Amino acid sequence: MEIVTLPPTAQGPATWFTGDVWFDVLAGPPAPSRLRVNRVRFAPGARTFWHRHAAGQSLHVTQGVARVGTRDGRVVELRPGQTVWCPPDEWHWHGARPDAFMEHLAMWETTDARDGSETTWAEAVTTDQYEATPEEADR
Incomplete structure (x- = not known):
């Protein structure tokens, strides 16, 4: 067992985010582990830039209402307790x-x-992509 010292809360860089975003690294253990977990807090209207993950990404909403969009124009809203999976390279x-x-x-x-x-x-x-009419994610 190893107690891990994690970095302090950091502001999301303007090269990856629009608006005010703050994150805490919750898991980033050394090799051979590959798991990464961040708690990310978004101010109203804040969002990531377009991005993709080689091994995919899960997003689990803990507070507020999230919007998640894909290149095909689909935007969904998720509420606390809901999780979305973004497959590899999406x-x-x-x-x-x-x-x-x-x-x-x-x-x-x-x-x-x-x-x-x-x-x-x-x-x-x-702005047009962000403001597209969202659909509710199934509960």
Whole structure:
């Protein structure tokens, strides 16, 4: 057993996020573990840029209402207790609704390279993409 010292809360960089976003690393153990878990807090209207994960990503909403979108234009809203799976290499974004804060757990695996290349970042989500009419995720 090993007690792990985790880094302090960090603000999400403007190269990955629109709006105010803060995250805490909850799990990032050394090799051979590949698990990564961050608690991410989004201010109203804040969201990620488009990105994809080599091994996929699970998002579990703990507070507020999340919006998650994909390149085909689909946007879903998720409530506390709901989880969405974004398969490997699926371009997606996630963030808070325009009128409320949101918190989720972001869970993914590193690649063998362990150099951050498991996530590929792209351009910012446009206002039109973010404001697309969302559908409710099934409960």
